[in-house]
Amino acid sequence: MNTLANSAAVAPPGRVQMLRKRYFPTPLQGLVSVVSAGLLALILWKLLNWAFLSAVFGADGSAADCRAAGGACWSVIANRWRIIFFGLYPYAEQWRSALACVAVVAMIVLSCIPSFWRPWRLAAVWIVGTAIYYILMKGGVLGLRYVGEEQWGGLALTLFIFVATCLIGFPLSIVLALLRRSNLPVISRGTGLLIDAVRSLPLLAILFAFAVVVPFMLPGWLQTGKLYRVVFGAGLFFAAYQAEIIRGGLQGVPRGQEEAAMALGIGYWHRVGKILLPQAMRNALPATINQFVIGFKETSLVIVVGFFEILASGNAAYGTGEWTFAYREVYAFIALIYFVFTYSLSRYGAYLERRMAISSR
Amino acid sequence: MKHVRYGLGAAAIALIAAGAANAQQGGPTLKTVKDRGTLLCTGHDGSYLGFAEVDDKGAWTGLDIDLCRAVATAVLGDPAKATIIPISWAQRWPALQSGEVDLVVKASGATLSRDAELGLQFSLSYYLGTTKIMAHKSLGLTSLADADGGTICIPAGTTQQQQIASYSEKLGVKLEPVLIEKTEELEQAYFSGRCDLYTQWGPVLAIARAAKGNVDEHDILPDVLALEPEVIVMRPGDDNWVDIANWTLSALWFAEQEGITSENVDEIKADPPSPEVAKFLGVNPGMGTPLGLTDDWAYNVIKQMGNYAEIFDRNLGQGSPYKMDREMTALWKDGGVLYPYLID
Numbered sequence: 001m002n003t004l005a006n007s008a009a010v011a012p013p014g015r016v017q018m019l020r021k022r023y024f025p026t027p028l029q030g031l032v033s034v035v036s037a038g039l040l041a042l043i044l045w046k047l048l049n050w051a052f053l054s055a056v057f058g059a060d061g062s063a064a065d066c067r068a069a070g071g072a073c074w075s076v077i078a079n080r081w082r083i084i085f086f087g088l089y090p091y092a093e094q095w096r097s098a099l100a101c102v103a104v105v106a107m108i109v110l111s112c113i114p115s116f117w118r119p120w121r122l123a124a125v126w127i128v129g130t131a132i133y134y135i136l137m138k139g140g141v142l143g144l145r146y147v148g149e150e151q152w153g154g155l156a157l158t159l160f161i162f163v164a165t166c167l168i169g170f171p172l173s174i175v176l177a178l179l180r181r182s183n184l185p186v187i188s189r190g191t192g193l194l195i196d197a198v199r200s201l202p203l204l205a206i207l208f209a210f211a212v213v214v215p216f217m218l219p220g221w222l223q224t225g226k227l228y229r230v231v232f233g234a235g236l237f238f239a240a241y242q243a244e245i246i247r248g249g250l251q252g253v254p255r256g257q258e259e260a261a262m263a264l265g266i267g268y269w270h271r272v273g274k275i276l277l278p279q280a281m282r283n284a285l286p287a288t289i290n291q292f293v294i295g296f297k298e299t300s301l302v303i304v305v306g307f308f309e310i311l312a313s314g315n316a317a318y319g320t321g322e323w324t325f326a327y328r329e330v331y332a333f334i335a336l337i338y339f340v341f342t343y344s345l346s347r348y349g350a351y352l353e354r355r356m357a358i359s360s361r
Numbered sequence: 362m363k364h365v366r367y368g369l370g371a372a373a374i375a376l377i378a379a380g381a382a383n384a385q386q387g388g389p390t391l392k393t394v395k396d397r398g399t400l401l402c403t404g405h406d407g408s409y410l411g412f413a414e415v416d417d418k419g420a421w422t423g424l425d426i427d428l429c430r431a432v433a434t435a436v437l438g439d440p441a442k443a444t445i446i447p448i449s450w451a452q453r454w455p456a457l458q459s460g461e462v463d464l465v466v467k468a469s470g471a472t473l474s475r476d477a478e479l480g481l482q483f484s485l486s487y488y489l490g491t492t493k494i495m496a497h498k499s500l501g502l503t504s505l506a507d508a509d510g511g512t513i514c515i516p517a518g519t520t521q522q523q524q525i526a527s528y529s530e531k532l533g534v535k536l537e538p539v540l541i542e543k544t545e546e547l548e549q550a551y552f553s554g555r556c557d558l559y560t561q562w563g564p565v566l567a568i569a570r571a572a573k574g575n576v577d578e579h580d581i582l583p584d585v586l587a588l589e590p591e592v593i594v595m596r597p598g599d600d601n602w603v604d605i606a607n608w609t610l611s612a613l614w615f616a617e618q619e620g621i622t623s624e625n626v627d628e629i630k631a632d633p634p635s636p637e638v639a640k641f642l643g644v645n646p647g648m649g650t651p652l653g654l655t656d657d658w659a660y661n662v663i664k665q666m667g668n669y670a671e672i673f674d675r676n677l678g679q680g681s682p683y684k685m686d687r688e689m690t691a692l693w694k695d696g697g698v699l700y701p702y703l704i705d
Contacts, residue, residue, distance in 0.1 A: 080417065082418075150445070212455040215461075305449065306404075321410065321681060322682055
């Protein structure tokens with residue numbers, strides 16, 4: 001109360017006063033402020049100068065032009081952007097890869113809109129979206145030329161790996177989380193063991209095992225393409241972490257609710273589907289969004305088993321005699337692409353939290 | 362006794378003949394490749410300059426890639442029937458052993474452990490890569506012996522690290538090492554002057570210098586720290602497949618030796634100057650059948666891929682941005698160490 005009365009007594013400080021109070025309370029602190037601001041300005045100026053003022057834009061810029069200008073050489077992007085986006089996909093067919101990317105992004109955006117949050121609508125969107133992607137990329141039907149998975153690459157492949165990982169990992173994580181709280185010790189302990197085992201291995205080791213070791217163990221009729229094995233491994237890894245997040249969410253739901261539901265004679269699926277999971281998901285939302293963001297960035301690890309995802313494509317984009325010096329520009333461009341995706345994901349997460357907060361107020 | 366000896370001789374001849382009959386159908390890998398209709402080769406997870414890189418249209422180019430296409434042409438008659446699978450360094454041997462690729466052409470050296478422990482098969486060496494040292498010209502070094510007390514950029518965790526250590530110890534030269542893993546950072550460190558010297562596998566070094574654009578400001582010292590013979594690597598237990606790889610390389614070198622190029626191969630085929638060339642180009646029979654291939658396989662390879670000089674030139678040599686010299690990777694008659702097998 002006292003502070004309230006005080007602030008009411010003093011006239012609201014002007015902007016200049018605020019600045020002075022915050023940054024120049026004593027001469028020493030003032031000096032520190034000036035030096036840091038100067039440094040910041042210098043760095044920003046250098047960055048601006050490098051990225052825009054003395055940069056070379058456009059596909060006509062040659063390596064020699066770039067060296068003369070001394071700034072960023074965005075010509076490498078203008079000349080090689082197709083590799084970054086589409087990797088090794090046949091040049092004449094790259095429109096298919098582009099359309100497939102659009103389909104996947106549209107699918108993700110649609111499933112983020114609250115009015116699509118009905119099980120059958122979500123299922124329809126994802127099945128149709130994935131089917132469109134798959135048919136466009138792989139071809140072999142509808143007069144589209146067949147393109148093997150070894151030629152998929154760039155952003156299109158990164159998106160595929162991310163979406164497929166989520167598609168496998170998310171439902172699996174719910175199943176694992178529910179199994180983990182089963183009353184049968186064999187099931188709950190067994191699931192716990194599986195989750196802990198997967199979590200105690202590095203993702204790199206899992207990817208390598210699924211890409212390289214698994215084919216030696218599987219019988220012939222179970223052999224699938226390397227891409228699908230690796231995606232399954234990544235999905236399993238995602239599920240193990242996400243299951244623990246959902247379990248945390250489930251533990252946040254007061255026990256009395258489940259007991260009350262049982263007392264009312266509500267069946268298991270109803271209890272889980274209508275009472276427990278919705279509340280658990282709300283509790284787990286920040287961590288879940290975090291997991292999705294991590295999942296998106298971890299797609300870059302598939303490079304070790306020889307996939308041409310966006311980072312490997314970037315390496316190929318500057319990896320030619322003419323452009324070897326321009327790796328910074330390529331990496332900056334790829335960072336921008338990653339940023340667009342992960343930042344939208346986390347903004348969407350923030351929106352969801354606000355939206356869900358309404359009903360718990 | 363005499364009878365026994367004759368008997369043995371007859372048996373031996375029968376065995377050899379049986380072996381030859383076997384060879385005509387080819388080994389299991391050849392059969393798999395023919396049935397599949399494509400040859401599965403190693404690419405790279407990104408780009409390895411000059412050996413496997415991606416052009417503006419997303420198609421593979423490079424010396425290793427072209428050699429793979431040459432084998433595909435020999436076996437299937439069409440370089441487009443080579444399917445290049447992106448594969449990382451660590452993954453190449455498991456990929457070969459699990460049948461994900463039919464051969465590994467990936468700047469891979471022939472080593473004891475690969476040969477004897479992993480049990481892999483090698484072709485002839487198609488490239489001789491030496492570990493060398495680059496120095497800033499302003500230092501005026503003539504060899505590493507002058508560089509006592511200098512700093513040297515070394516790729517971390519590679520064989521070059523051991524090679525430079527033992528080589529400088531042998532010379533009694535004390536060097537200050539700067540270990541960096543990523544090639545771009547390593548080159549940045551050298552070109553920015555943080556290191557006086559830079560040691561690396563020869564082609565990477567020459568390419569770095571060429572790509573930097575100021576070739577005259579950097580010397581590549583004459584010291585050779587080590588030689589790595591690069592070979593095509595194959596699964597064990599398929600001699601026919603090793604023969605095919607060797608004879609594909611041999612054909613590229615034979616054509617270079619005889620002056621047969623993709624340009625003039627048709628003229629020479631129409632009027633072969635010698636019986637060997639006639640056989641080589643499939644005018645006279647016998648070039649392909651023993652290997653399980655068609656008799657004109659070598660003609661197809663030269664016609665569509667060019668001879669070794671042409672392949673080298675467009676990927677690493679004067680026709681490429683790297684302008685590398687053949688050095689040791691030249692034919693015997695030009696002072697190099699490459700030579701074709703005889704065609705009899």
